[in-house]
Amino acid sequence: MRIVVAIGGSILVQDYSHDKYQEYSEILKDLSSEHEIFVVVGGGRPARDYIGLARNLGAGEAKCDDVGIEVTRINAKMMLLALGDYGYQKVPHNFQEALEYSATGKIIVMGGTEPAHSTDAVSAILAEFVNADLLINLTSVDGMYTKDPNKFDDAELVSEVTATYLLDFIKDKEVKAGTYEFFDQTAVQMIKRSELETVIANGNDPKNLIKAINGEKIGTRVISG
Ligand code: UTP
Numbered sequence: 328m329r330i331v332v333a334i335g336g337s338i339l340v341q342d343y344s345h346d347k348y349q350e351y352s353e354i355l356k357d358l359s360s361e362h363e364i365f366v367v368v369g370g371g372r373p374a375r376d377y378i379g380l381a382r383n384l385g386a387g388e389a390k391c392d393d394v395g396i397e398v399t400r401i402n403a404k405m406m407l408l409a410l411g412d413y414g415y416q417k418v419p420h421n422f423q424e425a426l427e428y429s430a431t432g433k434i435i436v437m438g439g440t441e442p443a444h445s446t447d448a449v450s451a452i453l454a455e456f457v458n459a460d461l462l463i464n465l466t467s468v469d470g471m472y473t474k475d476p477n478k479f480d481d482a483e484l485v486s487e488v489t490a491t492y493l494l495d496f497i498k499d500k501e502v503k504a505g506t507y508e509f510f511d512q513t514a515v516q517m518i519k520r521s522e523l524e525t526v527i528a529n530g531n532d533p534k535n536l537i538k539a540i541n542g543e544k545i546g547t548r549v550i551s552g
Pocket of ligand 1: 335336337368369370371374378391392393394395396399438439440441442443444445446447449
């Protein structure tokens, strides 16, 4: 399969430990013997910190986004260091480059592309661009809940949702630099229009990536409609 894997920055960059990069790189290396893998990494706390700094200096939203993009690309470089020879040692800055570099047969790792969306959207557009069989979004929550699980005890994990429903669910969320919550609208629009098979799962356990690929019941599966 051709698979796009989005890994949230909050998963990878935890107190600047290299553990998660290492754990993910081992799994990605194994998977690459059977699958064609594209990875998109997020910015996490460092992106938010630098965006905050830029905002305090008077930078507008698009410039703050640009700062966030630079941080995601540094995180992508870290993943390439962890992958070593298994990864193509250059971070693509756009989808065309990602496709070109993939001709080497190596794992491609990228961060952001341009302002006004998050790396969730990058992963969904990349999945469209390379005609991926599966998009897996590894984030800091288990998937989509019926309501905010931090506030409501009776919140339930939704195992399957249509792209249309998900779009409606997230439509009122913040879209400022560094503040994309749960899942970004552009990403869902891409998933909807191209009927991308998508799984959103908790990335704190890297083995969830293997489970998602094996079709095990995990997280939230986004279905067409
Ligand atoms: P993230 O994708 O990490 O955003 O990109 P996020 O959802 O806020 O954070 P996590 O990692 O999932 O917790 C960081 C920031 O970089 C900018 C946005 O400002 C985003 O919030 N960005 C990223 C872009 O403007 N364009 C891109 O293609 C990627």
